[in-house]
Amino acid sequence: MPAVNIEIIKECPETGARAGVLHTPHGSFPTPMFMPVGTQATVKTLSPEELKEMGAGIILSNTYHLFLRPGHELVEKAGGLHKFMNWDQGILTDSGGFQVFSLGAMRKIREEGVEFRSHIDGAKKLLTPEIATKVQEALGADIIMAFDECMPYPADLSYAKNSTDRTTRWAARCKAAHSRTDQALFGIVQGGMHKELRQKSAEELVDMDFPGYAVGGLSVGEPKEMMYDMLAATTCHLPKEKPRYLMGVGTPDCLVEGVALGVDMFDCVFPTRVARNGTCMTRTGRLVVRNAEFADDFRTIEEGCGCYACKNYSRAYIRHLFKAEEIFGLRLLSLHNLYFLLQFMRDMRQAIIDGVFPQFRKNFLEGYSL
C-alpha cells in the first residue's frame, strides 16, 4: 500500500464525480477536497488552528520558495515542514514547475532542468527533477509533485509536444530519484490544449505507476470551456482507484465542473489572494467588499455562512478595515473565502453521497454569476 491512497466511497452515476477519503501519513481527509495554498510554509494571514477549525485537512507549500528561503536543509534540521510550521495534518509540496511558468524571463529551460534567477536576490539557481525531488524529500510533505513544465498558453503543437515529452522524461527521473516510502510522488499530466498530447501524457505517466496523478497546465488563460474539455480528455485516461488532482483551480464554478469530471483534489491561491485584495466569495458570486456600495451595509458577508467573519462582522466594518489598511480585514476575508470553499466542497461531497450531485451542480451554476 502506497503512503497515500484514496478510498472511493461513492460515485455519481451520471457524471464522473466521486466522494472518498484520502489517507496520508498525517491523517485522512474527505474528498473532493480544496487545499489552501501556503507557499512559504504559511497560509498567508492564517494560523494552523484556524485552518484546522475550518476543516482544511491538507495544505500546499512550495519547493521553489522554500528552497530559496529558508532553504530545505534548514527545514529538515527543524524536523521537517510539518514540525517547522506547526501543521500536523497533510501537506503537499508543489515541485517548482509552476515557477517555471510564472517566473517567465527569469528562467531558462534545458533538458537537464531549469535555471532560475532567484526573484529574491537575482542569484542563479538550478532546479532539476533530481534536485526538486531531493528538496521535497527534505521538506517531508506527504504528497510531493514531479518537476514539470507548466507551459504557457497558447502553445503550438510543436512546443507543446516537446514540452510535454520532456515533462514525462522528467517525471521518470523524479520517480527514480525518489526514495522516501512515507511520502507519495504524484505525476503531472501536461499536453497544453492538445487532446492527443493530454492522452499520451496521461498514458505514459500511468505506465510509470504513480500513486496519484495531477492535471497541470490548465487555468493558464484559456477559455473555461477549453479547460473543461482538456480536463475531460485527461481524467478519462487516469486510473479510477488513484487520486486525481487538478492543479491551480479554485473558483466555485470551476470546482463543480472539476468534481463532475472526476477530480478529487484542488488547490488555488485565488481565495486567499483575492481576499487580501478586498474581494469575498459567495454562493452567488463575488463581492468586492472594499467598494463604496458596502460602506453602510451592515449585513454579514454571506447569510447563513458559519465562518468567524460572518458570525461576528459586517460588510461595512470589513470595508472600513480595508480602507484603513488594517490587516485584520485581510484576515477576515481570507478566513471567509477559505471557509466558504471548504464548506462548498463538503456540500458537493454530501450531494454525491446522497446521489443528488447533478441537481446540486445545476442549481449552483444557475444561481452563480461570474
Added chain:
RNA sequence: GGAGGGGUUCCCGAGUGGCUAAAGGGAGCAGACUGUAAAUCUGCCGCGUUUCGCUUCGGUGGUUCGAAUCCACCUCCCUCCA
C-alpha cells in the same frame, strides 16, 4: 503702524508668458486576480454632446496675438519689527 513671505483643481504640493485642464503625492472611485515575485497590479479622477468644446489657479481691472505665470488695486493668511 512698518518689513517680508504667501493664497494653484477634495487635501498636500510643483509650475513664474505659449509645449498647462495644469507635474508629483495623498484621498476617492472602479477593474483585474485560478499549482502566490501579489496586504499586489491597472485604469479613472474640472464639466460636457469626450480624438472636440467649455469653465478653472483668492477678487477686480490692466499689459499682451496669448496670463496660473507680468502690472495695479482690493482681500485673506503667515513670519518678523514697533
